[in-house]
Amino acid sequence: MDLDIDAESAAFRDEVRAWLADNVPRPALPSMDTAEGFAAHREWEARLADARLSVVTWPAEYTGRDASLLQWLLFEEEYYAAGAPGRVGQNGIFMLAPTLFAHGTAQQRDRILPAMARGEQVWAQAWSEPEAGSDIAALRSRAVRTDGGWLVSGQKTWSSRAAFADRAFGLFRSDPDSERHRGLTYLMLDLRADGVTVRPIPQLDGEPGFAELLFDEVFVPDEDVIGNPGDGWRVAMTTANNERGLSLRSPGRFLASADRLVRLWGERGEPAATAERVADAWIDTRAYQLYTYGTATRLAEGERLGPESSVNKLAWSGVDVELHETALDVLGADGEVASPWVDGYLFSLAGPIYGGTDQIQRNTIAERVLGLPREERR
Amino acid sequence: MRFALSPEQRDFAAALDELLAGSDTPGAAREWAERRCEPGRKLWRELADLGVWGLLVPEEHGGAGAEPADAVVALEACGYHAVPGPVVETAVVAPRLLGGDELAAVAAGEAMTTVAIPPEVPRALDADVADIVLRLDEETVTRVPSDVDPDGRVPSIDAVRGLFPVPGHGVPVGAARPHAVEFGVLGVSAQLVGAARRMLGMATEYAMQRRQYGRPVGQYQAVKHLLADVTVRLETARPLVDGAAVTLASVADVPGADVPGAQARAVVRDTSAAKVAATRAAILAARTSLQVHGAIGYTAEHDLGLWLTKVRALAGAWGTADEHRARVLRAVRGGHDG
Numbered sequence: 001m002d003l004d005i006d007a008e009s010a011a012f013r014d015e016v017r018a019w020l021a022d023n024v025p026r027p028a029l030p031s032m033d034t035a036e037g038f039a040a041h042r043e044w045e046a047r048l049a050d051a052r053l054s055v056v057t058w059p060a061e062y063t064g065r066d067a068s069l070l071q072w073l074l075f076e077e078e079y080y081a082a083g084a085p086g087r088v089g090q091n092g093i094f095m096l097a098p099t100l101f102a103h104g105t106a107q108q109r110d111r112i113l114p115a116m117a118r119g120e121q122v123w124a125q126a127w128s129e130p131e132a133g134s135d136i137a138a139l140r141s142r143a144v145r146t147d148g149g150w151l152v153s154g155q156k157t158w159s160s161r162a163a164f165a166d167r168a169f170g171l172f173r174s175d176p177d178s179e180r181h182r183g184l185t186y187l188m189l190d191l192r193a194d195g196v197t198v199r200p201i202p203q204l205d206g207e208p209g210f211a212e213l214l215f216d217e218v219f220v221p222d223e224d225v226i227g228n229p230g231d232g233w234r235v236a237m238t239t240a241n242n243e244r245g246l247s248l249r250s251p252g253r254f255l256a257s258a259d260r261l262v263r264l265w266g267e268r269g270e271p272a273a274t275a276e277r278v279a280d281a282w283i284d285t286r287a288y289q290l291y292t293y294g295t296a297t298r299l300a301e302g303e304r305l306g307p308e309s310s311v312n313k314l315a316w317s318g319v320d321v322e323l324h325e326t327a328l329d330v331l332g333a334d335g336e337v338a339s340p341w342v343d344g345y346l347f348s349l350a351g352p353i354y355g356g357t358d359q360i361q362r363n364t365i366a367e368r369v370l371g372l373p374r375e376e377r378r
Numbered sequence: 379m380r381f382a383l384s385p386e387q388r389d390f391a392a393a394l395d396e397l398l399a400g401s402d403t404p405g406a407a408r409e410w411a412e413r414r415c416e417p418g419r420k421l422w423r424e425l426a427d428l429g430v431w432g433l434l435v436p437e438e439h440g441g442a443g444a445e446p447a448d449a450v451v452a453l454e455a456c457g458y459h460a461v462p463g464p465v466v467e468t469a470v471v472a473p474r475l476l477g478g479d480e481l482a483a484v485a486a487g488e489a490m491t492t493v494a495i496p497p498e499v500p501r502a503l504d505a506d507v508a509d510i511v512l513r514l515d516e517e518t519v520t521r522v523p524s525d526v527d528p529d530g531r532v533p534s535i536d537a538v539r540g541l542f543p544v545p546g547h548g549v550p551v552g553a554a555r556p557h558a559v560e561f562g563v564l565g566v567s568a569q570l571v572g573a574a575r576r577m578l579g580m581a582t583e584y585a586m587q588r589r590q591y592g593r594p595v596g597q598y599q600a601v602k603h604l605l606a607d608v609t610v611r612l613e614t615a616r617p618l619v620d621g622a623a624v625t626l627a628s629v630a631d632v633p634g635a636d637v638p639g640a641q642a643r644a645v646v647r648d649t650s651a652a653k654v655a656a657t658r659a660a661i662l663a664a665r666t667s668l669q670v671h672g673a674i675g676y677t678a679e680h681d682l683g684l685w686l687t688k689v690r691a692l693a694g695a696w697g698t699a700d701e702h703r704a705r706v707l708r709a710v711r712g713g714h715d716g
Binding site for chain 1 (some may be wrong): 379380381382383384387445447578582585586593594596597598599601602603605606607609610613614615617618620621623624651654655658700703704706707710711714
């Protein structure tokens, strides 16, 4: 058992650190959920791509670095420690791309990935529907066969980045007689296509970080189906595991916040009233980092992420809220004043909801990790 | 980086589990509480056969010269099975305090060792049963005669634990190796994690058997979510304990004065973080397990109480969670200034 960083990974980490020190924009970019900020974040993705740092876990032929999981974790630690911008491309890079590597065709990968890696095409996810939240298998939006493709109709909602994104991916019911997770097809859509209406939805911070998507017989060509028609649930599980598991929530962002929290507490004169919570937030963050190193080790040795990825999700969603609530309390009456801590706090509040609510994760742990009997479901 | 148990460590854990699961450890603990110690001593001899007491003893003194992470495996098993006696003191602290001859006896399982380290460890555990009774003040180790007056026993919330004050006028036996306290903190953290895992397991099993309103209580979300929360606390505490073991391994054989400041801070930071997280996990597991069991868990007859009272005792032993939080903050802040 060790926590040693091998020479190659250390060299990669040092390269990342040096590049970020020279390139991270100052002052910070405006919110990516504004038109101006979205454009600035798109440009940032291109700068990352020029340094071959936008998609480090991808294969070299798609401008990645073939980074190991450990190297990716180190990349993220450096990235957030440097205060670099949020990743406007992350839905595509961390959810769609792994699906394309697992289930897509070479033609799809060649067509889609280069533009994704440079931020030229930004992807929104289109999972939730008004009647299908955590229970995603209840979705109703449909895809009807037509010449050379599918006609998509229905409604998606809470679609992250969709207010300004170029394209979206999600599941659609292609067999009208099917129920639950059968008869679904995984499709990629052009948000500028005829029949698409995008209604931005302002979030708690007032900016449209997500949108409602209305589809009225939107044509989707066959080349934009991932995997076989009707097999979408299985295809999507790749993506779901990536969202709930390691990929979207590396410890890097939380470690950076934890370090800033302890500094803030020091700058405020180490108030005794918040010492316990500051310490616990730091400790819980460190625990999540080490837990993730353990997961990375197991994955590197060929194990698969199972239901314990629900432990992962509860750990990070809890840590994120804990860090930011504690920081706002350390700030006391200044806590309400607009600041990166306020932004981070509002952002953290979404964590326990998306990607399967924390309550669904607890059910998963209880039933599939501990083996408790399933609740009777209709 | 390989941050996981090795195949050898997994085999070791399985061997410990097999031995202890077949040994009625709760029965031995109950006897130990009444100072009928033979079943407990038998357990200790069997653990000696598996090499537990010599893990951290250097090879030249008959030990295994193993890593702190191996001791974590052993102490987690001791915690899981409620092995009575000064397991932390003998397995991980004695090798920091004793010289060659005594260490050889420890490794051979012939020298159950206990220690008081005021103020963190004000009384020595089971000094009336132990073969070697020590006291550590700063760096100085003294030894007192092991014929302790049994009437001097201070009662503990955990009836199995016999607590004894150790007078300060023992015979000096030398200087402690560095980080003796941190090794103890690591050991007790591993023990707490093991106890937490056991109480979670007991609660899960009970929730599957116990039926109310026509279904197993484990089918209700209210119960499921309690147990899921314990699982998260436990699964995220264990890596901190392993991480502290890795950090301690990096300084175990280095004279204290030669350890760079950043590394010395990391030792304090990581062992203290482990104690805080292990304590929180164990206390949550205890409270939750009792709640899931209901009244039966509140009885002296049920074994849950063996673990429930032990983790409450261990929560205060080797520094409270709040003391360790303060150490974590000082260490992290020290890194900022330096």
